[in-house]
Amino acid sequence: MRVKSLIDHPPVTVGPDATVLAVTTMMREDDIGAVLVLDRNRLVGIVTDRDIATKLTPFGAPALAQPIARFMTLDPLTCSPDQDVRDATVLMADFQVRRLPVLDASGRVVGLLTLDMIAEDFCEHLAGETLGEIVEQRSRKPLRVKPEDLRAGFPVPKFRQ
DSSP, X not given: OBGGGTOOSOOOEEOTTSBHHHHHHHHHHHTOSEEEEEETTEEEEEEEHHHXXXXXXXXXXXXXXXXXXXXXXESXXXXXXXXXXXXXXXXXXXXXOSEEEEEOTTSOEEEEEEHHHHHHHXXXXXXXXXXXXXXXXXXXXXXXXXXXXXXXXXXXXXXOO
């Protein structure tokens, strides 16, 4: 499966001069864990909830008026839309990151791949397989119910071999 199959909306982006207050407010209101920082439509950094917790806390309230560029992670790892999701997952694990900006061949940001997206897709895939197995098993062994087993219009299953 390719990364582009998991990207369903454009990422939230800001310019490097956006204030910390503006970015953190946006993250809180939109309930997002990361914002990409673009300068002239080129990725220059990423700000994550972890960056906020670790890099800003020591500075306190005065940091809120500062440009986000002072606290962002510069030149983040990226992946391409045509990259295999497994390869992107290995990259995330190797570098201990939970998010990868997705850049097309021209370097334009087209998405943000998150570990949550990968986990959700895996769970949906696994659930689909499990449901398929249940349906297949049930189609092999039909449930048999006698008329006398019916009570109040609802079948009371009795399993017979």
